[in-house]
Amino acid sequence: MAGEKLTKAAVAERALRLGDEAGVDAVTIRRLAQELGVTPMALYWHFKNKDELLQGVVDHALSGVRADRTTGDPWQKQLRSMVETLVTVMRRHPVLPDLLFSVEKDTVLSFNRATDDALALLRDGGFSVQEGWWIATYLLHGSIGLVRAQPDCPSNVPPEQAGEWRRQRRLKIERLPADEFPMLVAFAGTYAEPQDTEAFYTFGVNLLMAGVEAAAQRRE
DSSP states (O other), X not given: OTTSOOOHHHHHHHHHHHHHHHOGGGOOHHHHHHHHTSOHHHHHTXXXXXXXXXXXXXXXXXXXXXXXXXXXXXXXXXXXXXXXXXXXXXXXXXXXXXXXXXXXXGGOHHHHHHHHHHXXXXXXXXXXXXXXXXXXXXXXXXXXXXXXXXXXXXXXXXXXXXXXXXXXXXXXXXXXXTTTOHHHHHHHGGGGSOOOHHHHHHHHHHHHHHHHHHXXXXXX
């Protein structure tokens, strides 16, 4: 990287991967410069300080979260597509939920664009601007919660240890008194096999969108 042109996008991408690997606290100008094989001054051309760096990382990560108004699809379908894209990006970059709580999101261009797109779609659904803001906030935090609640092994568990992790998880829940927590004990049995994470995310997005669509139908 030191011998290549250091673009703002390249810096943000490497910072994003650094955060995925080591957590949001590791994303600093000094650490990133070491990773890229350059001096910290080389990064100050793009980001004046850590706050700007984190904002730039979020801006880069969310650049694809947009509504495609050219498709002519109903507003519900376009909004669902935005939520699915957001969830996919956060699944790909596990540091992103923490970053979204670490930066002033209204200073991030791609976040503002996505929010504006969502508000326009929700206006098409009959909601006021204020109601649209409430719904956009609900969808954002619901998507973050969905990613953080992903079932099965945490991302830091090596694949070869996944079976043992599930076994220990199942045994821990099964130790609960069955007469007090019969449903939890029954749930423990689901850890006998790998969890269907794709079904989990499909179900979760459906659940988030069902609330929005039901509210729109009540208005009709």
